[in-house]
Amino acid sequence: MFPRVTALALFAGLLFAEDVRNPRTSPADVAAGAKTFHSHCSPCHGYRGEGGRGPNLAAGRFYHGSTDADLLKNISEGIPGTEMPGLFYNADRVWQVVAFIHSLSANTAKPPGDSDAGAGLFHSQGCAGCHRIRGEGGALGPDLSAIGAARSVDNLKESIVDPSAQVQPLYWTVSFEDASGKAVHGFLLNEDTYTVQLLDRAVVLHSYEKAGLKNYTIDKHSAMPSYRDKLSSQQLDDLVAYLWSQRPQ
Ligand code: HEC
Numbered sequence: 587m588f589p590r591v592t593a594l595a596l597f598a599g600l601l602f603a604e605d606v607r608n609p610r611t612s613p614a615d616v617a618a619g620a621k622t623f624h625s626h627c628s629p630c631h632g633y634r635g636e637g638g639r640g641p642n643l644a645a646g647r648f649y650h651g652s653t654d655a656d657l658l659k660n661i662s663e664g665i666p667g668t669e670m671p672g673l674f675y676n677a678d679r680v681w682q683v684v685a686f687i688h689s690l691s692a693n694t695a696k697p698p699g700d701s702d703a704g705a706g707l708f709h710s711q712g713c714a715g716c717h718r719i720r721g722e723g724g725a726l727g728p729d730l731s732a733i734g735a736a737r738s739v740d741n742l743k744e745s746i747v748d749p750s751a752q753v754q755p756l757y758w759t760v761s762f763e764d765a766s767g768k769a770v771h772g773f774l775l776n777e778d779t780y781t782v783q784l785l786d787r788a789v790v791l792h793s794y795e796k797a798g799l800k801n802y803t804i805d806k807h808s809a810m811p812s813y814r815d816k817l818s819s820q821q822l823d824d825l826v827a828y829l830w831s832q833r834p835q
Pocket residue numbers: 623626627628629630631639640641643647648649650651657660661665668669670671673683
């Protein structure tokens with residue numbers, strides 16, 4: 587058997603293995619990470635990670651290691667023998683901070699397109715009916731307030747012309763007939779063997795016992811229409827420029 591200390595070291599090695607990927611990279615995670623960063627890290631690293639008492643974190647290169655695993659470890663545990671303290675939060679919250687730090691150096695090359703024209707299109711094309719930006723707009727789709735920091739330009743384009751290419755489980759939809767035969771449709775929030783919880787179009791939560799439901803189907807396509815044939819390539823560039831400029835303040 588391994589001595590206890592070796593087993594612990596092996597366990598830590600697994601936790602911080604090289605191929606660990608940040609599981610918290612959505613726009614909402616980046617925005618939450620920004621909040622934690624501003625309250626706990628900005629006093630030393632600057633508001634935009636530009637550096638101060640601690641080094642610049644916005645350049646995408648890190649002396650103590652640049653992989654996701656290195657950042658998780660250095661931020662969670664601190665760097666012994668230096669002023670850098672550990673942040674003793676759960677891993678999810680630290681991952682959100684890692685996502686924010688990456689966003690400072692990601693996608694910094696401004697894409698072509700006119701973001702003011704894009705803002706106009708965001709309203710005239712109905713995007714604002716489903717998406718919120720800085721507290722304004724609909725809630726059916728994800729909040730896009732930090733989307734420019736969380737997604738590449740190619741990914742933003744794909745989201746608009748081919749929404750179903752990548753859909754997070756949170757936005758899968760479920761439909762069925764309830765015990766009285768009424769058709770029900772909504773976003774699948776959660777399901778287990780016996781029950782299902784969903785959000786309807788008005789973003790109201792419903793819960794059903796599965797027994798007695800008919801034609802239960804889960805659809806992994808996006809609830810967002812494709813804009814492939816509705817926008818000129820100039821309009822697409824303008825919208826992408828507008829989305830790209832949405833970053834945590
Ligand atoms: C009291 C000041 C202080 C605070 C607060 C602080 N840091 Fe640091 N941080 C430092 C210093 C100083 C270093 C450089 C250590 C060294 O190499 O000497 C550092 C290093 C780092 C590094 C490694 C940089 C590299 O080049 O490898 C990361 C990443 C980092 N800090 C992130 C954070 C985050 C995220 C927070 C907030 C949760 C935070 N720090 C809070 C002072 C601070």
